Amino acid sequence: MRTATFASIAAAVLFVALSPRVGESQTYTSLRTASGQPDVNGFWQALNTAHWNLEAHMASPGPVLQLGAAHAVPPGQGVVVDGPIPYRPDALAKKKEYAANALREDAEIKCYLPGVPRMMYMPYPVQIVQSDSTILMMSEFASAHRTIHMGSKDSPPADTWMGWSNGRWEGDALVIETRGFMGGTISALDREGAIQVRFLDRAGNYHTDGLRVVERLRRIGPDHLSYQATIEDPNVYTRPWTISMPLYRRLDANMQLGEFKCEEFVSDLVYGKYQRTPDK
């Protein structure tokens, strides 16, 4: 089961902590909330191709011929700090299989909750609303949100799609440990809706219910956060590994999260074969 120890995660975090952080200024002093916490409120968004593929990748055609260049894959240098992703040999074979069936296996296609850390670098804004005891992180995608329980050491009461997050401050850094993930849909769900594992990106990089994530967010300027996530899942990887990227503040006037109830846009796809065409 979950054989990797917390020490191994801690070691990985330490490794990253000693590495230069993306764009991080060591001199920036974070703004504070009224109660004196580092202030991470606001609308944040990744500006990279991590949602296509966490690893370095060349440009390639998109998965749907008809969408042409509009949905083709832009190139990216990758966000994995200590790559390549250390897949176990059997898991790497499965990854290739899942990637080949991404249109069926990827939760994003079905508008399922994206999980962690994926929610943080999808091409949708994330709004953070911060109080002393709770930090909410809300994505525009599928109205997904995460509840960060500050100061909590609780174990997950149940497995969930977004996991159970305990947060704490380490200096100016917000450190979040998340576990208790669903590894896929329940086994009884109809095949049209079923997914077997959870994708981390559109390229088929995946995790199971063995996932444990340690994230580190820190203000590195008025409009930037540094974001790192160390990802552990002994069912899939031989060691913890880490992604790192900046998150940018959305400065749009009157910025707010839109309502993107994407289930409406995929229901004909998911339920199609059981539907009846009207007037037939």
Added chain:
Amino acid sequence: MNAFLFAGRQAAGVIVATTSVVLTSVIGIAQDRPSPATNGSYKVPRTPDGQPDFQGYWTNLTYTPFERPRALANKPFYTEQEAIEAFKKAVSDSTDQIVHYVNSDFGATPVQTGARPNRRTSLLIDPPDGRVPPLTPAAEKREATRLAAQKARGPLAQTWKDDRGTVWCVFHDRAVPSIVAPYGSNYHIVQSRDWIVMTYEWNTEHRIIPLDGRPHGPAAVRTYAGDARGHWEGDTLVVETTNFSPNRNFFGSEGTFTLVERFTRTADDTIVHTYTVEDASTWTRPWTVELPMHRINGPMLEYACNENNQDGFATLKNARAQEAGTLAPMDAIKRGDAKATITEREEQGAAKVLGGEGQDEKK
């Protein structure tokens, strides 16, 4: 208005699926003293930003009917004793639903989740008869057309859109404005200086309300939850919401209503939530609802609706099977004349999958 609410002691644990029934809490409520708010001396706690503090976990689950029963048309209030008796009767009369789940097994019935007696005989408090006001002639015509179109589609679900009456994962139609779900009608409120967020257990909705005085968004952008703007009036949070989606039907209004809500914390364990809806193209007058929100223990867990929507598949697959004559019609199943229920069929299907036989591909 708060004089009419009871202040119970804090409800016993509320995590759905872990709480057991504590029926004695009903008796306990009868012995509790009236709310401190009844003498107007309650001092509303403040956030570090100095705003009234609404944070924490709350429920508005209740046994009080939304509209007033006709028999109580001229009786907006029970006496305290009548309210307790009505509450006890509602608890003992309530029959658990058998489709999907037995709610009490999950600690999810109102009495298990923190519902308390209410001296109101209905949640709808204005018009004075406690009923939704009559539709305008134009709205009546619109509703008749809609219902005729619905009837013409027949009783069997044709597409996923027809499954909205049971579990509709796109949006929880009872969330904004709240008309109280049968379970899971729980809130987690988090505040920063410029935002107040109400996450809602059923369907894991989040409602994000700006407090920074910004104008409403463009009228072209209409949403299920509407475009909410909040401001403080003394200790009361006032939220004005417009731009509701035309895909909604709220008591005859197809997203053209406006909503004004007031949230006032009247005790450590009580928020009084009132709202008024108005739509001159639908109702002959505005109407107002008062919902007590009671503090409950957290945390609140995820309600992954779309991800677990077996109901969506079952409804459509069984409709096709009923059309093909391979499954008994619903009325026969409901009468008990037909043995094969939807649940049994689904369980057989699930057993096949779990048994490694693969999915039944029969049309």
